[in-house]
Structures are given as structure tokens and as C-alpha cells.
Amino acid sequence: MPHFDVTRLRLPRGPRADLALAGVVLVLAGVAEGQRLGPDWDATTSVIGSWLLATAVCAALPMRRRHPVAVGWFTVLGTGVYYLLSTVDGPLVVIPIAALYALAAQGRLQASVAMAAVMVIGVGAGVLAGTGDVNGTAVFMLTGWLVAVVALGAMRHGRVAYAEEEARLRATQERLRIARELHDVIGHNMSMIHVQASAALHRLQKDPGQAQEALAAIKQSSKEGLQELRTTLGVLRQVDEEAPTTPSPGLSRIDDLVASATRAGLDVRIEQSGNHAALPAAVDLAAYRIVQESLTNAVKHSGARHVVIQLHHGDRELTLSVQDDGQGGRSPALARHAVGSGIAGMTERARALGGTLSAEPAHAGGFIVRARLPFFRPPRADRRSR
Structure with a gap:
């Protein structure tokens, strides 16, 4: 005996x-209208008209996707005329109800409410005329059904709109994250290469030995930039995986940033204090990118010679500052240029973690970037046991 798999059953969609x-309702309406035939199966004009109206109303439903409002009004009015001609309470009312739900689910609330009101008024008029087919209870029940159908359709529309908006927001955030990552990776290395290339051109005739050192630095910076770009693109390609196979950069690689800035002519000093426990990955990456962008701005915009990086590891937050001695604090043009997309990206990184970031001229000259990156570190096992 063949096995019947219930899980393979799929209800039709679209x-x-x-x-x-429409087919099921048309069959049921035909069966109901069959009760009006005489013993010799003689069909009166009223029966033929009812069958034709039922067929037209059911045939109109599949066209609602192209002409939703027109089909809605046709099914409502056609069903009303059908119940005026027919003496049986057929199931044709299901068709306009389905059309009303579809309209409300599409966000066409005014049209669906208007059609529901026409249906209630039509049935109420039949009660007042004393047709005997319906009564006040039927009008009350129909009103409740129509209100529920329109409300369900509106809820469906709201849920779909919310899901679409949420998907657009996620896509926008992802685009911003990708743009921020690529800006930090490419901007830093390209800035270093630009400075070193300018130095090599300047020294090529006067001091070929120093020009050779600058070219070697360009080679190393371009190699590191290409490796980091590949790493970033690899992480972006692994968004849908459970865990990326390539680790994100963090403060453990800050010496690479210092070495790159040193090759560009900066004297960088790092001062660290506090608890040096491992940081959460998001905080570690944000701190690395903030330091990277600050060094890039110091090389590109301020003409600085010395940079001091201060890192304080607290129990619940990481605070850092990057201060240079360049012209960014004394030149309004340079200051405005420095506070560009790079500073905006750093600020967004800090805000995403619930922290803050400021970038402004320092009191003693130069430019200073301060950031506070909070995080949650679970208590140690030995502390919980006490």
C-alpha cells in the first residue's frame, strides 16, 4: 500500500x-441554485440570471491583482444584485469578503471600508424593506465579519510594511558598515603611500638612498593594505556564515599602525594603563579603527610630527585619545577638512557601542580625538563564588 506523506501537501498561493x-464558491453556488429548479429541471429567467451573476463574480476574483479596486466594487455590487434575484442564501458573499481583505492587505483602507459600508447598507436596506430573507441579527453578524476582515487585512499590511522597512534599514546599516570598513582600510594605507611617494619624489635627486627607503616603505604599505583589504572582503563574504574564519583587526595589531605611521614620518608614542584583559571583539575593532583613522588624519591633514596614543582599559569601558602636534588645531580649513567622513565614521562606531567620540583642536595646539567605548564584562567565577 503506498505511503501518503501529509507534509508534502501545499495549499495554493497567489x-x-x-x-x-472562485471555483469552490462557484460549485457551491451552483448546487444552491439547483434547489430552485423544477421537477423537470426547467430554469426560469431568475435562475439563469443568478447563475450568470455568480459566474461573473467568481470569474472576476482572479483579476484582482491587476485591477484590485475595480474587481472589489464589481464583486460587491454583483453579489448584491445576485441576492436580490436569488431566493437561496448561497455562499457567493465569500468572494467580496476575500476582495475586501486583499484590498486592506494592500493598504487600500479607504476603498475597503467604503465597500464594506455599501454591503452593510445594502443588507440593512433589505431588512427595512421586509424581504424576509435577512433580519437585524444577520446585519449585525455581517457587520462584525466585515470589520474583522478589514482589520485583519490592515494588520497584514502593517506587518508587511514593517518587515520591508526593517529589511531596508538592515541593508542601509550593512552598506554603511561596508563603506566604513573599506574607508578605514583603503584610506589609511593609501594616505601612507601618498605621503611616502611624495617624499620619494622629493628625495630622488638629492638623496637616492632615502628615496630608496621611501620606495621600500611604499612597497610594504601597499602589501599590508592589500592583505587587509582581502581580509575585510573575506569577512564581508562570510556574513551569512556562523562565524567568520578570518579574525577582525584589534588593538593587538596597533604596532602595525605605528610602524606604518613611522614610515610616513610620524613619531608615535603609545601610553597604556589599566586592566589589560581581553576586550569584546566589537570594542577591539572600533578602537583599532579609531586609532587608524586618527593617524591617517594626522598624516593627511595636520602635517604633524609627533602623535601620542593613550589607552586606558577600565573594567567596563575603554577610553582612548590620539593627539598630534600638527596644524589642524590652528588652521580652520584643515580642521574642517579633518572633520569629514572619517570622523563621522569614527563617531558612528562609538555610538553603535553606546559610547562617545569627540574630535577637536587641542588646547596646547594640534588635534585630539577622544573616545569612550563601554562594554559589559561578565564577573569572574572566583568573584561569584565569594
């Missing part, structure tokens, strides 16, 4: 669902 619903 246009097929409309066709299936």
Missing part, C-alpha cells in the same frame, strides 16, 4: 489560490 476559491 493566483492559484484565487482560482481555487
Whole structure:
């Protein structure tokens, strides 16, 4: 005996669902209208008109995706005329109800409410006219059904709109994250290469030995930049994986930044204090990028010679500052240029962690970047046991 797998059953969706619903309602309406035939199966003009109206209303439903409002009004009015001609309470009312739900789910609330009101008014008029087919209870129940259908459709529209907006927001945040990563990676290394290339051109005729050193520095910086770019692109390609196979850069690689800045002519000093426990990955990456962008700005915009990097590792936050002795604090043009997309990216990194960042001229001259990056570190096991 063959095995029947229930899990393989799939309800029709889209246009097929409309066709299936219209077909079922048309069959049931035909069965109901069959009760009006005489013993000799003689069909009166009223029966033929009812069948034709039921067929037209059911045939209109699959076209609602192209002409939703027109189909809605046609099904509502056609169903109203059908119940005026027919003496049986057929199931044709399901078609306009389905059309109303579809309109509300598309956000066309005014049209769906207007059609629901027409249906209630039409049935109420039939009660007042004393047709005997419906009564006040039927009008009350129909009103409740129509209100529920329109409300469900509106809820469906709201959920879909919220999901679409959330997806757009995630896509925008992802684009900003990618742009920020690429800016930090490419901007830093390209700035160093630019400075070193300018120095090599300047020294090429006067001191070929120093020019050779600058060219060697360019080679090393371009190699490191290419490696970091490949690492960043590899991480971006692994967004959908459970965990990226390539670690993100952190403060453990700050010596590489210092070496790159030194080759560009900066004298960089690092001062660290506090608890040197491992930082959360997000905080570690943000701190690395902030230091990287600050050194890039010092090389590109300020003409600095000395830079001091201060890192304080607290129990619940990391504070850092990068101060140079360049012209960025005394030149408004340079200061405005420094506070560009790079500073905005650093600020966004800090805000994403619930922290703060400031970039401004220092009181003693130069430019200073200060950042506070909070984080949560779970208590140690020995502390919990006390």
C-alpha cells in the first residue's frame, strides 16, 4: 500500500489560490441554485440570471491583482444584485469578503471600508424593506465579519510594511558598515603611500638612498593594505556564515599602525594603563579603527610630527585619545577638512557601542580625538563564588 506523506501537501498561493476559491464558491453556488429548479429541471429567467451573476463574480476574483479596486466594487455590487434575484442564501458573499481583505492587505483602507459600508447598507436596506430573507441579527453578524476582515487585512499590511522597512534599514546599516570598513582600510594605507611617494619624489635627486627607503616603505604599505583589504572582503563574504574564519583587526595589531605611521614620518608614542584583559571583539575593532583613522588624519591633514596614543582599559569601558602636534588645531580649513567622513565614521562606531567620540583642536595646539567605548564584562567565577 503506498505511503501518503501529509507534509508534502501545499495549499495554493497567489493566483492559484484565487482560482481555487472562485471555483469552490462557484460549485457551491451552483448546487444552491439547483434547489430552485423544477421537477423537470426547467430554469426560469431568475435562475439563469443568478447563475450568470455568480459566474461573473467568481470569474472576476482572479483579476484582482491587476485591477484590485475595480474587481472589489464589481464583486460587491454583483453579489448584491445576485441576492436580490436569488431566493437561496448561497455562499457567493465569500468572494467580496476575500476582495475586501486583499484590498486592506494592500493598504487600500479607504476603498475597503467604503465597500464594506455599501454591503452593510445594502443588507440593512433589505431588512427595512421586509424581504424576509435577512433580519437585524444577520446585519449585525455581517457587520462584525466585515470589520474583522478589514482589520485583519490592515494588520497584514502593517506587518508587511514593517518587515520591508526593517529589511531596508538592515541593508542601509550593512552598506554603511561596508563603506566604513573599506574607508578605514583603503584610506589609511593609501594616505601612507601618498605621503611616502611624495617624499620619494622629493628625495630622488638629492638623496637616492632615502628615496630608496621611501620606495621600500611604499612597497610594504601597499602589501599590508592589500592583505587587509582581502581580509575585510573575506569577512564581508562570510556574513551569512556562523562565524567568520578570518579574525577582525584589534588593538593587538596597533604596532602595525605605528610602524606604518613611522614610515610616513610620524613619531608615535603609545601610553597604556589599566586592566589589560581581553576586550569584546566589537570594542577591539572600533578602537583599532579609531586609532587608524586618527593617524591617517594626522598624516593627511595636520602635517604633524609627533602623535601620542593613550589607552586606558577600565573594567567596563575603554577610553582612548590620539593627539598630534600638527596644524589642524590652528588652521580652520584643515580642521574642517579633518572633520569629514572619517570622523563621522569614527563617531558612528562609538555610538553603535553606546559610547562617545569627540574630535577637536587641542588646547596646547594640534588635534585630539577622544573616545569612550563601554562594554559589559561578565564577573569572574572566583568573584561569584565569594
